[in-house]
Amino acid sequence: xxxxxxxxxxxxxxxxxxxxxxxxxxxxxxxxxxxxxxxxxxxxxxxxxxxxxxxxxxxxxxxxxxxxxxxxxxxxxxxxxxxxxxxxxxxxxxxxxxxxxxxxxxxxxxxxxxxxxxxxxxxx
Numbered sequence: 001x002x003x004x005x006x007x008x009x010x011x012x013x014x015x016x017x018x019x020x021x022x023x024x025x026x027x028x029x030x031x032x033x034x035x036x037x038x039x040x041x042x043x044x045x046x047x048x049x050x051x052x053x054x055x056x057x058x059x060x061x062x063x064x065x066x067x068x069x070x071x072x073x074x075x076x077x078x079x080x081x082x083x084x085x086x087x088x089x090x091x092x093x094x095x096x097x098x099x100x101x102x103x104x105x106x107x108x109x110x111x112x113x114x115x116x117x118x119x120x121x122x123x124x
Contacts, residue, residue: 001027001028001029001030001031001035001057001095001103001104002027002028002030002095002103002104003025003026003027003093003095003104003105003106004026004027004028004062005025005026006024006025006026006086006093006106006108007022007023007024007025007026008023008086008088009022009023009067009084010022013084013088015082015083015084017068017069017070018068019068020066020067020068020069020081020082020083020084021066021067021068021069021070021078022066023066023067023068023084023085023086024064024065024066024067025042025064025065025086025093025106026062026063026064026065027042027057027062027063027065027095028060028061028062029057029058029059029060029061029062030060031059031060032059032060033059034056034057034058034059035056035057036055036056037052037055037056037057038052038053038054038055038056038098039051039052039053039097039098040052040095040096040097040098040103041095041096041100042065042093042094042095043093043094043096044085044086044087044091044092044093044094045087045090045091045092046087048081048085050065050077050079050085052077055072055077058074061074061075062075063075063076063077064076064077065077065078065079066078066079067079067081067084067085067086068080068081068082069081069082087109088109089109090107090108090109091107091108091109092105092106092107092108093105093106093107
């Protein structure tokens with residue numbers, strides 16, 4: 001299970017629902033069996049937390065978690081927020097399981113000399 005992509009909303013941050021939903025994080029199940037994500041959390045450095053409810057991610061499947069409001073589907077979930085979560089400049093998205101154990105994270109903007117996004121796939 002890993003955070004496979006982070007996408008910042010392009011253009012002006014005008015807080016429209018369309019703009020909010022163009023800000024998203026993708027999580028991919030890299031394993032060979034479905035995983036029940038009920039109670040798992042995705043949070044930013046400021047403590048904004050999205051908790052998965054009654055959601056199962058199939059093996060080799062990807063789900064996109066949008067910031068704004070919408071109707072949840074198998075491949076798209078919505079945080080139903082009216083404000084942006086992920087900082088454009090520097091932030092870290094952290095995925096934890098229902099026991100609070102670290103699963104994965106993705107950071108951006110912290111490593112100026114290295115460039116690109118940083119992924120951590122270890123235990124914390």
